[in-house]
Amino acid sequence: MMATKKLQAFPTFSVRDVLLRFVSPLLLLAMWIALYQSQALPSQILVSPLQVFEAGRDLYQSGELWTHLQYSLNRLLFGFAFGGFAGLVFGTLMGGSKLVENLCGPTYNTFRQIPTIAFIPILILIFGIGETFKVVVVAQAAFFPVAVATIDAVKGIPRSYHDVARAYRLSYVQWVKRIVIPATVPPVVTGFRISLQRSWVVLIAAELMAAESGIGQMMEMGRQMLRIDIVMVGVVLTGFIGFMLDWGFRRLESRLIQWKSN
């Protein structure tokens, strides 16, 4: 997982290193168990890892977990795809054209600072309360990091490339294909990765606030019922999913960097 990347970063590794990786998670687990067994904290505040596991198993067996997960992942997928694509297009325009930048810059920079959650009532009015609305919330969150990265990447294309393009009389399509894309792919992919992470954060927040399904909603209901075990299942699960998404994207990133250098 993360290991592959870091093993590359550090030239050599040994069994000791691999073992060391497990020390801190295990230590945390041990402390958790110790703290639980000392009964220093009431059971409503701290549940044992076993109880969390059991709550997770129950939720899985009742099919509840899977339903919530499906809803959340669907929203994430569509919202991220739409928002990311829009961010890419907008970012290219903003980075490539002084006019667009002048026109949209201030508005864009202001909107960028407003947490998606704040738009919820207005979004409900426009998009209703169905899945569209939740996808839009995610898309809005996904839009900005991609746009930011794309703008920077496009602006960062060295002047000399422009001169080369002019010298070779490249058409617009060729210019995008031959120069813009290769020069901007790595930072833009990083933008996508941050965007995915942020979409996930916002989706969970939105589900905590207004939804009838999804992992965030499962956690919120758990919170209301003081079922800390369910909340913990949510924390572990969302963390794991976030980890996997991030890992996948990093793999993609290193592939692209390899592809670029070839």
Added chain:
Amino acid sequence: MEKQLIMNNIRAFVKLTQLSKLQGFLLPIALLLLWSFLSHRSNAYSYAFVPLPEIWAGFVADIRSGELLGAAYGTIHNAIIGLVIGSTAGFVIGSLMAVFRVADLFIGPLYHALRQVPLMGWIPLIGLWLGNGETSELFMVSLAALFPMGLNTYEGIRHVEQKFLEVGKIYRLSRMQQFLRIILPSALPSVLTGLLQSLAFAWLSTVGSELLFTNGAGLGGLMETSQMASKMDMVVVCIISIGIAGLILNSGLLRLSKHLLRWREVA
């Protein structure tokens, strides 16, 4: 070429205004007109698209009573303190992990696992463990700021070019000197990017945690109380204020980072 013509026309029109800075106002004005149009469509629309005069009246009333400025101050204050604590911690953790291999192996897995938990997902746990007061909010904001900073510091340091390090070796710099004179300056751009990202997350988290718990202070709290009282004009005022306050913070930090990186332009 027709496209070109249209573009030229637009450009000509824009040039009419003579000041390119003014162009930035065109879109907001268009949006305001659209808003105004929507707010007059029906009762239902005017519920969320509050008529502009009402928003203005709400804005003026809020400024007069000092409520809006007080709330904005509270939010900015919390965001900055959280940012300072979180990004400092992130910097320390990131540097430790990048410089000491043992630290990387030891903290790394936990760090990467924890940073993937969506921020708001922590709220129920933090609420239970640390209460629902300011401590929790500060903790949330610091946590939000910690992860991007840690990550960027780590990557910045790990990507320091080998040749710089070799120069350090030639000059027989101590480990500390090497860190301060070579590693840190060359990692600085990445660290500052981290700081900007940290600000974005800290800001999101400040407003988010104000909305989801805490003591009702701040812009998020004001927005929530206005929502509960169905005062949509106030809600809109809050949304705009959140945007503007965030913009000010962000551009302040950008200035700072440009200032800190000015030596690179010369070099």
Added chain:
Amino acid sequence: MKQISVFNIIKLVLLSTVLFINLQQAFAADAVKEVRIAAVAYGKDGKTGFNGSAGVVDTEGWLRAELQKQNIKLTWVAIPPQSVATTINEDFANHSIDFADYGDLPSVILNANGIDTRLIVPGGRGNNVYLVVPPGSTAKSILDLKGKRIAIHRGRPWEVSFGRLLAANGLKITDFKVSNLNPVAGAAALVAGNVDAFVTLSDAYTLEDKHLGKIIWSTKQAGQDWKMRAEVWGTKSFIDQHPEVTQIIATAFVKAAYWTSQDANRETYINTASLSGQPADVLRREFSQDTVTWKARWSPLFDDFVSNHYRVVAAYSKQNGLIRTDVDVDKLFDRRFVDSALKSLSLESYWVSKDAGKDVAKDASKLAPKT
């Protein structure tokens, strides 16, 4: 291996801090220096005000002065209105409050989870719950809405009132497409035509005033124990260890109830309450045309309305999976403080204990959800 030990220490410190905070809070009760009361708050012009009876107690200042005489500090813990139930329950769980003025359903959930709190001063008859439909809707009653989309914030006290309405009409919550939305989102959904009805509190009148909705039913048309209740709860451990301090608090709230319940103070109360953002006019209508008299509305007596109401809440929560264990409702009430408060204020005969009698009994058998 130096870093390891450093990191270990950091972690230990962090964990022990958490522990310490909790222990400190737990032991704080041994010598009362401070009483922490949580109540729903609003900000107005940079100052914090409190809703309902807590607001009256706060402005009156009697409680603060009385506690001061015993060198006890009074701390109001301001709770934002959006998540009162969860916030207060969490604060009770981590010992950061001793008392709270809040709702019925969360109190039952808290006790079902093994955190013992007691109701010390009932808050009167409670708040009305409303069923709102879009202005153009043809629906006249809940029966017309069968199979339609309804917005309600699940797990909130008003869900129980809605549940009783359904049970009374032989309906189940699964007969509707329920959208779990908070009041703000719910109102937006109703306005946008995304739902066919919306269950909420007195903000229903705000929607009606803006011609965005039409109230077709409210708990005003139902038994008086149908209303959503909010009242003074305290932790069992605090109450048991410091009955004399608890008594002062109970007396303060009874005193506040007495003040509010006088017709002469009605307008003053409404105007103060309107600072929270709810227009005075809306509050006036919330209180008018009801079967409850103004005086009885604030009755702190433990009568059948209270116990019957909680029995329904407990049954509903169990039935709908909000709690897993049965709650013995009678154990939730600690009646002694109100009695002696009334005595010390010479108000023993001011409120009449309404033996709801047949009226409620009939209601209960007919309307309580079938278990």
